[in-house]
Amino acid sequence: MTTLIKPPPALDERVGRRSMVANLLGRPEIGALVGAIVLFIFFSIVAPVFLQANSFATVLYGSSTIGIMAVGVALLMIGGEFDLSAGVAVISSALTASLFSWYFSTNVWIGVGLALVVSLTIGFVNGWILMKTKLPSFIVTLATFLMLTGLNLALTRLIGGSVATPSIATMDGFASAQAVFSNDFIIAGVDIKSPVFIWIILVAITSWLLLRTRVGNWIFAVGGDANAARAVGVPVRWTKIGLFMGVGFCGWVLGMHNLFAFDAVQSGEGIGNEFLYIIAAVIGGCLLTGGYGSAIGGAIGAFIFGMANKGIVYAQWNPDWFKFFLGLMLLLATIVNLIVKRRADSK
Amino acid sequence: MASNDMTSNETAKHGPGGAGTGAHGAGPDIDQETLLQHEKDTLTHTPVHLMELEAVGKHYGNIIALTEVTMAVDMGRVTCVLGDNGAGKSTLIKIIAGLHQHDEGTFKIMGEERRLGSPREALDAGIAAVYQDLAVVGLMPIWRNFFLGSEITIGRGPFRRLDVKRMKEVTKSELAQMGIDLRDVEQPVGQLSGGERQCVAIARAVHFGAKALILDEPTAALGVKQSGVVLRYILQARDRGLGVIFITHNPHHAYPVGDRFLLLKRGKSIGYYDKKDITLEELTAQMAGGAELAELAHELEAMGGHGELVDQVQAEVAETTGQTPR
Ligand SMILES: Nc1ncnc2c1ncn2[C@@H]1O[C@H](COP(=O)(O)OP(=O)(O)O)[C@@H](O)[C@H]1O
Ligand SMILES: [Mg+2]
Numbered sequence: 001m002t003t004l005i006k007p008p009p010a011l012d013e014r015v016g017r018r019s020m021v022a023n024l025l026g027r028p029e030i031g032a033l034v035g036a037i038v039l040f041i042f043f044s045i046v047a048p049v050f051l052q053a054n055s056f057a058t059v060l061y062g063s064s065t066i067g068i069m070a071v072g073v074a075l076l077m078i079g080g081e082f083d084l085s086a087g088v089a090v091i092s093s094a095l096t097a098s099l100f101s102w103y104f105s106t107n108v109w110i111g112v113g114l115a116l117v118v119s120l121t122i123g124f125v126n127g128w129i130l131m132k133t134k135l136p137s138f139i140v141t142l143a144t145f146l147m148l149t150g151l152n153l154a155l156t157r158l159i160g161g162s163v164a165t166p167s168i169a170t171m172d173g174f175a176s177a178q179a180v181f182s183n184d185f186i187i188a189g190v191d192i193k194s195p196v197f198i199w200i201i202l203v204a205i206t207s208w209l210l211l212r213t214r215v216g217n218w219i220f221a222v223g224g225d226a227n228a229a230r231a232v233g234v235p236v237r238w239t240k241i242g243l244f245m246g247v248g249f250c251g252w253v254l255g256m257h258n259l260f261a262f263d264a265v266q267s268g269e270g271i272g273n274e275f276l277y278i279i280a281a282v283i284g285g286c287l288l289t290g291g292y293g294s295a296i297g298g299a300i301g302a303f304i305f306g307m308a309n310k311g312i313v314y315a316q317w318n319p320d321w322f323k324f325f326l327g328l329m330l331l332l333a334t335i336v337n338l339i340v341k342r343r344a345d346s347k
Numbered sequence: 348m349a350s351n352d353m354t355s356n357e358t359a360k361h362g363p364g365g366a367g368t369g370a371h372g373a374g375p376d377i378d379q380e381t382l383l384q385h386e387k388d389t390l391t392h393t394p395v396h397l398m399e400l401e402a403v404g405k406h407y408g409n410i411i412a413l414t415e416v417t418m419a420v421d422m423g424r425v426t427c428v429l430g431d432n433g434a435g436k437s438t439l440i441k442i443i444a445g446l447h448q449h450d451e452g453t454f455k456i457m458g459e460e461r462r463l464g465s466p467r468e469a470l471d472a473g474i475a476a477v478y479q480d481l482a483v484v485g486l487m488p489i490w491r492n493f494f495l496g497s498e499i500t501i502g503r504g505p506f507r508r509l510d511v512k513r514m515k516e517v518t519k520s521e522l523a524q525m526g527i528d529l530r531d532v533e534q535p536v537g538q539l540s541g542g543e544r545q546c547v548a549i550a551r552a553v554h555f556g557a558k559a560l561i562l563d564e565p566t567a568a569l570g571v572k573q574s575g576v577v578l579r580y581i582l583q584a585r586d587r588g589l590g591v592i593f594i595t596h597n598p599h600h601a602y603p604v605g606d607r608f609l610l611l612k613r614g615k616s617i618g619y620y621d622k623k624d625i626t627l628e629e630l631t632a633q634m635a636g637g638a639e640l641a642e643l644a645h646e647l648e649a650m651g652g653h654g655e656l657v658d659q660v661q662a663e664v665a666e667t668t669g670q671t672p673r
Contacts, residue, residue, distance in 0.1 A: 212508045214498045217487075221495050224484035231446070231478060232551075233467040233496035291486040 028285030029297030031337035035283065035329055036304050043311035050314045053190045060192070063306025064199035065254065067299050069273070070280035071202045072243075072250035074298030075210065077281050079243040080223035080290025081137040083126060085144040086247050087273030092148050093119045093255030094265040095156055098165040107173040116252050122148070123248025127241030149271060156267035169263035181253075182260040195257050199299070202250070206295040219243065224291025279326065280305055283333040304329050395458040397421050397559055397590040398443065398474075404451030405438055412438040414451070416616050418609045420559055420590040425581060427601040428594045429634055430611035436594045437478075439611070440561045443592070444476035445469035470496075475552030476561040483544055485537030489529060490518040492536045493551050521554045522547065526583070542573030549580050553587060560584050561592045566600050578604050598634050602627040610634065 043050045050056070069086060076083055083089075093115045101111030122144065130140045153163070160166050168174055183194040210216040218239045221229035230236045259265055282288065283304055284297025308325040312318075398420040405413040413435040420426045430436050441447040442454065445463030453460050456472050463469045469476070483492045490511075499510045499517075518532045527546045529539075536544060545565045552560050562581065566574040581604050585591050595601050601608060608625065610618040610633055618633055625633075 208508075212511070214500060214507075214509065217491055217495060217498055217509065220487055220491070221484050224486045228478075228484050229495065231444070231466050231476065233470050235467075291484065 028292055028294045028337070029300055030285070031333040031335075032284045032297050032300040032304065034336055035333040036300050036307070039304055039307050039311070039329065043307060043315065047311060047315035050311055053188075055310070055314060057190050057192050057196075059303075059306045059310045060196045061306075062309050063303045064193070064195040065257070066273075066276050066280050066305050067199045067302030068195060068202060068254045068257075069247075069250050069277040070284070070298035070302045071199075071206050071295055072247035073274075073277040074281035074284060074286050074293055074295055074301075075206060075219060076243045076247050077278070077286040077288070078210070078223050078290060078293040079219045079240055080226065081130065081240060081243065082141060082278065083244065083247050084138065084141040084274050085122065085126065085148055086141075086251060086277055087275075088145055088148045088152060088270040089119065089122050089248065090251045090255045090258065090273070091152055091265060091267065091270035092122065093252045094259040095152055095165060095267060097256065098168050098259055098265055099156065099159050101171055101173075102166050102168050103159055105171070108168055108171050108177050109173045111168075112173075112177055112256060115255060116249075119248040119252035119255065120245050121248070122251075123245035124241060127244035130244075131237045131240060145274070152267045152270075163268060164266050165264045167263040168259075174260075174263070177256070178260040180260075181256040195254075198253060198257075199302075202253075203295050203299045210295055215239070215242075220291055222290075276305065279330055283330055285333075285337050301333075304333070396455070397457065399455040399458075400439075400443075400452065401455075402452035403439075403442065403449045403454060405435075405442060405447060405449050411614055413442075413449075413614045416452070416609070416611070418607070418616075418619060420592055422558065422590045423585055423588050424606040425585050425591040425593055425604050426607045426609065427605035428592060428609045428611060429596060429598060429601055429630070431596055431634075433613070434596075434611040435614040436596075436611060437563055438614075440476060440478075440563055440592060440594060443469070443559075444474060444561055470555075470557075473556065473558035474561065475555065475557035475559070476563070477545060477548040477552060477565060478563050483536045483548055486535055488533045489536055489539070489547060490515045490532040492547060493518040493521070493532075493554075497555055517554070522550050524550075526579070540573065541568050542576050545569075545577050546580055549577075549584060553584055553589065557589060559590045559592065561594070563594045564596070565593075566595060566597065574600060596634075598627060598630045602630055 050059075069090065073083060073086055096118045097108065097111035097115035099111075100106070100114050101108040104110075126137075126141055126144055129135075130137050133140070156163065156165060181194060185192045185194065185197070210219060218229065218234045218236075221234050222236050222239045226236050229239075258269075280301035281293065281298045282301070284293065284299065284301035286293030286297060305326065308329060309322060312322050312325065396419040400416055400418050403413065403416045404411070416435075416439060418426060418428075428436050428439060438447065442449045443463075445466045445468050448462055448464070454463075455461065456474075461472070463472065463474075466476070484495065487495070491514075494514050494517075499514050500507045501510045502508050515532050519529070522529050527543065527550060529543070529547075536547060539547065545562075549560065549562070549565075565577050565581075569577065578600060581591055581593055585604075593601065593604065602622075606622050608618070608620045608622070608630060609616060610620075610630075620630075
C-alpha cells in the first residue's frame, strides 16, 4: 500500500490523441455555447442596437436575474433533483424582508437577515422531506410551491392589508441594502447593475466548487447514482439537503434584489419562473436525470434567455415571440448536446 | 493510516498461537506467510476471526430473508457464499456492509460484537463491498470514482480542494498494480466493460486499506474470459492479505478460489465446508439439489418436452450425482 510502483508515463496507444477541439466538444455546455453564439450573431444582424455597450449591459442584467437562480438550480439538477418552488420562494424571501422590517419598524438589514434564514429553511425543508419520504422531488416541491404561493398572498394581505407590500424606502438601512443588492456601477460610461457582478461571482465559485472540491464530487455522485454514492460513504442526505439550501440561498439573493430594485414586492409574482431556471440549466447541458452538467452551462443558458428576451425588443418585434424563441432554443440546444455527446463518446 | 493501527491490534489479539498472522496486508512479501497459514488453519482453530457471524437472521417486515447463518472470514482467505436467486446472499452481505442491520444472532469484527449503522461505519471498520447492482457512478470519470467518498485534498478551510493530479496518478498506478491496464483515467466508468468496472471497484477497496472485501456476484453478468479476469483479482486481493467474501451462484467459479463455502437456500444455511472437506462435484450437487434435477428431467420427458433439453438436464444430473446417464 505504501510503495507505489509508477507506471511508465505512457500515452496509451488505444487512446487516440484528443485534440483541444475534441476536449471542448466533450464539455456539457457545448450545445448552449453554440446556441449562444448563433443567437448573438443573429440579433447583431437583425438589431444593430444590440451591439452597443449599454444594450449589452441590459442583456446581461436580464440574464443575471435568471442566471443567479440557474446557478443553484443547475447544481441541484446535477445532484439529481428538481425544485418547482424556486420561483415563488424568491418572492417569499423578499416578502419576509419587507413585511418584517415594516411591521416591526426595524432596520431593514434585520429583515434581510431573517429572509436569509427563511430561504435556507425552505430549502432545508424541501430536502429533508425528500430524503425522509423518498418521494420524487417533483411532488415534494410541487407541494411546497403551492403552499408558498398561498402563504405569499395570504400573509401579505393579512399583515400589509394589500396584494403588494407597503414601501420600506424610508426605513433605516434601506439605502445601504440597496447599495448592495441593487446598485448601478458606471464603468466607462456603461451602467452595469450589481446582480450582474453577483451572478458572475456565484458562477465562478460554484464552478470551482463543482470541479475542484469534495462536495463537487459528491454532487455529481448523488445525481449519477445515489445508491453507489451512499455505499462508498458519501453523505447523500446532507449533500442533497445542502443543494436545496443552495437554491434557497440564490433565491434570497435574487429576492433581495427584487425588493431593493424598488421598495415593495407584489405577493403574486414568481409563479412560473421556476421553469425558466430549469430551462436555463437544461439548455446549459444539465441532464434531467442528474449526474451531468455544469455551472457555466447554466450561466450560458441564462444568457441565451437574456439575449432572446431583450433582443426581441431591440429588433422591435412583438414580445409575443419571446416564448417561441425560448422553446426553440431549448429544443435546439438540447439536440446539439445530444448529438455532440454521442459523437464525443463514440470517438 | 487507520488500517495499520487495526492490523497491529489484530496481531496482539492473536496472541502466542497465531504468530505473526496479523501483519498481512502491508506488502507483497507477506504472501508466502499467508499461504503457509492456509495449510495450518481450519475452520475452528483460528483464535480471532476477522469477521464472525453466529446464527444471524434478518427479516423484511414479515418476509424472513435470512435465518441462523453462521460463518467466518479470515485474512488472506476467501469465503464463498453460494445459493440460488433469492437465497439471501445479498441480504447477508448488506448486513456485513452496514446497509441493513441484523435482527437475530451476533456479528463480530475482530472478536468484538458490532452492529453497523451505515456503509461509512463498515468502511471505517475496514469492510469494503462491491455490489452487484451498485458498484460505481457511470457518468463520472474513473479517477473520480476511484476516490469517491475518500478524496485527497490539499489546502485548508474554504480553500480545501481536490488534489486532482495526485488522484489521477494514484488511480493509474493502483490499477496497474492490480494488473488492470486502463486507457485513460478521465474516461467515464460507464464506458468500461462489466469486468473492468468490477476491477476498478476491487482495486479501490484494496487501495483504501480494506481488510475485508465483499463481492456480490461479480461474475454473474460476465463472459467466461472476463469472469476469469475477475477471479484472478480475487486471488490477488487474497494474496495481499485481505479477507474476501465472494458471492456467486456458480460453484465452478467458487471452488477454484474459495477456502470455505457457505451454502444458502431460502434464507437458511444448508452447509458450511472447508475446502478440504468437499469436492467440486459435491458442491455442485449440493447447490443444484441432484434429486430435484432428476425429477425435473422426468417431468420434462413426461410432458413430451424437447429432446435436447431433456438430454441436457439428464447430463447435468449425471454430472452432479456422478452417475452415467441411461
Ligand atoms: N428490501 C427488501 N424488502 C423485502 N424483501 C426483500 C428485500 N431484499 C430482499 N428481499 C427478499 O429476501 C430474499 C433474499 O433476497 P436476496 O438476499 O436479494 O437474495 P439473493 O441475493 O441470494 O438472490 C428474497 O426473497 C427477496 O425477495
Ligand atoms: Mg443478489
